[in-house]
Amino acid sequence: MAADKPIKWRLAETWPAGLPIYSEGSHEFAEEVKKMSNGRLIISIDSANKHKAPFGVFDFVKTGQYEMGHSASYYWKGKDINTLFFTTMPFGMITSERFAWYYYGGGAELAKKVYGEYGITQYPGGNGGNQMGGWFKKEINSLDDIKSLKMxxxxFAGEVMSKVGGTVVNIPPGELYTALERNTIDALEWVGPAMDLRMGFHKIAPFYYTGWHEPGSGLQYMVNDKAFDKLPADLQEIVKSAMKNxxxxxxxxxxxxxxxNWDLIKKEYPGIKIKTFPPEVMSALKEANKELISDLEEKGGLTAEIVESQREYMRKARAWTNISDKAYLDN
Known part of the structure; x- marks a missing residue:
């Protein structure tokens, strides 16, 4: 290809235009690719505002309509249950453990088995850390309070919440505030203080609960394999390096x-009430999660392989986390 004719790719993101950190990240990725390739590969970004399908990114990349996507793997559980495991799982690995599992504990190879069936390769696209348990209009004092919720x-956390009696509603990020304001939902989880305060959820739902459902919430880059294979080898390495950065x-x-933003809450938002779920609720969530994981494992095949891989890696990694980070923090 002539040096003066750059290769042009498009990336579809689940996020609304201008979403801090997440959307900024994909734009910075594209800029880094442009610089590292000396303009030989140009990646344009389409936000959900433009392509109008925040939960359509998987299909965009699969069909080649877009060469890349930036999203979260658990949004595709309705297409393939095995995609769930590559974002986060309730009561699962924290961020450092998850990255280690992906790069060194077999996670990348398992992701290739899952996404390879669709002509896609997925890569880590950032991590939101341990997410908060959500914003609630009313205080949660018992399991009965969960059973009356639309959230x-x-x-997988949605599956757990459904099992304990809650009603789960899946809503694109750009519509969350409106849904809460119009009582379409009674509660929601988004990310954490990094992104929640600017969304204004606290104005409607002042009870802010600590987390259980997304202990290490990984985003993803998805790349269409056919498009990637057409790139020269050096551009392939540039794309992979820029995704890792x-x-x-x-x-x-x-x-x-x-x-x-947590510091801001303490100083400037006295109306936000920080809560933890009652022991009765946490016990019910843990039991429901355990039963649902068992149901998944009974499917056998690749699903069982991923469950066992994460369980075994978490066993090793958590032993070290407990004796290092947790022991230090508990002092």
């Missing part, structure tokens, strides 16, 4: 933004 909560930068920006 936006995606992924993007994942690193998004994760660190999230940690910083969580800290900054």
């Amino acid at each position: 936006r909560i995606p992924g 993007s994942a690193f930068n998004i994760s660190n920006k999230m940690t910083n933004a969580h800290a900054e």
